[in-house]
Amino acid sequence: MCRFIESIQVVNAIPKHLFWHQMRINKTFDKFFPEKQKPDLELLITQFQLTDGGQQKLRIVYDDSNLDWEILAYYPKKIETIEWVECNFEYAHKFENRTDITNVLNSTQADEVIFTKNGKILDSSYSNLAFLYDNQWFTPNTYLLNGTTRQRLLSTGQIKETEISLEDLTQFSKISFINALNDLGTNVINI
16 A cells, blocks of 8 residues: 655744645545545644644655654755766655665765756755756756645745756756755755
């Protein structure tokens, strides 16, 4: 049975961007469990014991009938080295099983990998990507997972979607690794 995961940023006991996480859960249920009732994050959150403590990660693992959760301290990943890796798998839904991604990351000496497909940039092992050009952030229109933060930033116009290939990298000055726990500009490296 497939299990899925949601990682939700919690800051001082307040969960962030639940609307976007609920949308992803709804899409997951629509595709994999269409006959089952979707969990309501707003209602579930009231059952969790969230405490003040800076930034934390609420990790929810679920399937059609079970939901497990834990609250973890969160520390952003420090990225100094990257390896570019051609992707030969799909990851269109946020599955708990990330074996393909983990195996690639563990096979390198780099802090992080960025996946490409046919010369087009996709994602890193844990994040969507945004690239800075002339004070505007752009995200590739190719990706492994259309993450909740990517969708939110696109909807508010903070990032724009475009085709980005490896050859285009010299046009950009920075990469921002974006996910539910790292908003635009919080985990950035220079190109």
